[in-house]
Amino acid sequence: MSTKRLTSRQNRTIKHFIKVIERPEKYAPHGDMLEGEIVVEGPRPLGMALERGAKVRSVLVTEDFLKDDRHKEIVEALLQKEVSVNVVDRALMKEVSDTKTPQGIIALCRVRAYSLLDIKKPGFIVVSDGVHDPGNMGTMLRVSDAAGVRYFIALKGSVSPYNPKAVRSSAGSLFNINTVLSKREDFIKWCEEQGIPIVITDADAKESIYEFPPTGREVFVFGNETTGVSREIRSHASKVLKIPIYGKAESLNVATSAAILIYEMVRKIKSNLSR
Amino acid sequence: MSTKRLTSRQNRTIKHFIKVIERPEKYAPHGDMLEGEIVVEGPRPLGMALERGAKVRSVLVTEDFLKDDRHKEIVEALLQKEVSVNVVDRALMKEVSDTKTPQGIIALCRVRAYSLLDIKKPGFIVVSDGVHDPGNMGTMLRVSDAAGVRYFIALKGSVSPYNPKAVRSSAGSLFNINTVLSKREDFIKWCEEQGIPIVITDADAKESIYEFPPTGREVFVFGNETTGVSREIRSHASKVLKIPIYGKAESLNVATSAAILIYEMVRKIKSNLSR
Numbered sequence: 001m002s003t004k005r006l007t008s009r010q011n012r013t014i015k016h017f018i019k020v021i022e023r024p025e026k027y028a029p030h031g032d033m034l035e036g037e038i039v040v041e042g043p044r045p046l047g048m049a050l051e052r053g054a055k056v057r058s059v060l061v062t063e064d065f066l067k068d069d070r071h072k073e074i075v076e077a078l079l080q081k082e083v084s085v086n087v088v089d090r091a092l093m094k095e096v097s098d099t100k101t102p103q104g105i106i107a108l109c110r111v112r113a114y115s116l117l118d119i120k121k122p123g124f125i126v127v128s129d130g131v132h133d134p135g136n137m138g139t140m141l142r143v144s145d146a147a148g149v150r151y152f153i154a155l156k157g158s159v160s161p162y163n164p165k166a167v168r169s170s171a172g173s174l175f176n177i178n179t180v181l182s183k184r185e186d187f188i189k190w191c192e193e194q195g196i197p198i199v200i201t202d203a204d205a206k207e208s209i210y211e212f213p214p215t216g217r218e219v220f221v222f223g224n225e226t227t228g229v230s231r232e233i234r235s236h237a238s239k240v241l242k243i244p245i246y247g248k249a250e251s252l253n254v255a256t257s258a259a260i261l262i263y264e265m266v267r268k269i270k271s272n273l274s275r
Numbered sequence: 276m277s278t279k280r281l282t283s284r285q286n287r288t289i290k291h292f293i294k295v296i297e298r299p300e301k302y303a304p305h306g307d308m309l310e311g312e313i314v315v316e317g318p319r320p321l322g323m324a325l326e327r328g329a330k331v332r333s334v335l336v337t338e339d340f341l342k343d344d345r346h347k348e349i350v351e352a353l354l355q356k357e358v359s360v361n362v363v364d365r366a367l368m369k370e371v372s373d374t375k376t377p378q379g380i381i382a383l384c385r386v387r388a389y390s391l392l393d394i395k396k397p398g399f400i401v402v403s404d405g406v407h408d409p410g411n412m413g414t415m416l417r418v419s420d421a422a423g424v425r426y427f428i429a430l431k432g433s434v435s436p437y438n439p440k441a442v443r444s445s446a447g448s449l450f451n452i453n454t455v456l457s458k459r460e461d462f463i464k465w466c467e468e469q470g471i472p473i474v475i476t477d478a479d480a481k482e483s484i485y486e487f488p489p490t491g492r493e494v495f496v497f498g499n500e501t502t503g504v505s506r507e508i509r510s511h512a513s514k515v516l517k518i519p520i521y522g523k524a525e526s527l528n529v530a531t532s533a534a535i536l537i538y539e540m541v542r543k544i545k546s547n548l549s550r
Contacts, residue, residue: 048525052523135410139528139531142527142531143524143527143528143531144522145522145523145524146520146521146522146524146526146527147521171525172524172525173522173523173524176522210542243421246422246423246541247419247420247421247422247423247424247451247452248327248448248451249417249418249421249446249447249448249451250323250446251421251446252418253417253418253446256417256418256530256531256534259534260534260535260538263535263539264538264542267539270521
């Protein structure tokens with residue numbers, strides 16, 4: 001087996017892992033830097049990343065992990081792809097990992113974000129305009145993927161879709177969906193040029209998601225957990241929809257709202273209730 | 276202003292707060308103990324609890340919090356309800372609080388759970404059968420409340436709906452909805468006696484949530500994040516439904532599934548598409 005043993009925290013590979021874990025926002029795609037690196041931790045997320053063709057550059061793994069029969073498949077897949085597999089002891093793994101209970105394997109993956117210009121055939125698009133919580137971001141990526149959404153646009157000011165917690169919450173969907181990074185003003189201009197209507201949600205809207213007939217060629221924008229959709233996007237929205245509240249709750253969490261709206265739009269599109 | 280100043284960690288009130296924070300599962304309603312105490316932290320959650328008539332027993336607050344004009348309303352509401360308001364310094368607050376950045380106010384509230392016998396008119400009921408993550412539990416409480424669900428049943432083996440993180444994620448909805456605690460076998464017996472069909476979700480089901488016409492008198496059961504709905508409940512289910520996946524995601528998070536299913540059922544019930 002072509003593995004290497006690393007023992008020192010001073011080793012170049014180890015130091016690189018630590019750098020990427022400590023400052024994920026610097027190494028992940030961001031702004032105009034569309035290519036970048038992220039760390040994927042644990043056998044399940046990594047297995048999903050591999051299945052979806054993620055480019056794994058190198059891996060840190062413990063002896064225990066390698067010995068465990070349950071991980072045979074993933075280890076073989078890595079070796080077959082000629083990934084550099086580095087064996088470390090548990091103490092060193094613990095030092096590198098950012099989780100309380102390291103799961104025995106950490107991988108450095110190359111990922112590529114898209115720009116607006118890369119969007120070939122705009123369809124049903126989901127947009128984050130300032131979503132702040134990485135758990136919400138990951139959940140939105142996952143539900144968008146489940147609904148068959150092809151492009152997910154994260155506007156500047158949103159938490160990075162490549163944030164380690166967002167990657168975990170997305171349960172592999174980050175690797176399935178095309179993630180687009182854009183500035184707010186470029187996005188607005190792009191929607192105008194393409195003739196794509198901007199649809200936002202607001203608890204005070206008059207029209208409900210159940211009344212709206214989607215064409216299947218809209219952008220659905222979800223805003224910040226506290227302040228909602230930004231003023232700029234709001235002033236360019238061609239439709240404001242609400243999710244009706246029948247009980248005493250004041251509002252819904254943004255990821256929950258996204259799930260309900262996205263599935264309702266897809267239901268209509270699939271059953272030809274759209275325009 | 277009838278406030279008291281507490282300075283010692285040895286004070287009885289302080290010690291009681293610490294006990295409830297350290298072992299919430301002991302003091303919150305659980306098993307057959309339907310009355311209990313929980314700690315609510317931060318002005319927003321506490322404001323919501325107060326609005327919904329929660330019984331606040333006593334409060335710890337910092338001087339800074341009291342002085343802040345933004346908190347005038349909540350402080351007045353507490354004094355009006357003759358809650359014992361205890362002023363502590365920031366160091367002591369930090370020692371008591373279970374969050375990294377204490378928000379200046381912590382309250383001890385009396386809460387009451389319900390038993391199956393307390394359910395007067397069963398309608399659309401949501402059930403947790405082993406949901407493990409408190410964030411998911413809180414999100415499920417919130418979306419159930421938003422959809423106008425009156426009873427939420429947490430079966431034994433689920434994380435407590437009174438878990439501090441669940442209370443935070445529910446954003447006040449824990450105080451709006453009637454939370455029922457029950458054992459699995461009692462619940463199954465109750466459904467049989469009441470003639471209430473048990474509906475579960477499963478990614479491998481043949482029928483989708485879009486094909487199913489609800490009567491508005493069902494229990495919708497959501498299972499554990501990893502293992503799904505338990506064998507016992509599964510063997511008594513009269514209907515197994517799936518949420519269709521159109522993309523590459525393997526599955527949906529349980530709280531997301533609950534949101535999509537609950538809102539789809541309510542949509543049908545409200546628009547008389549039900550049986």
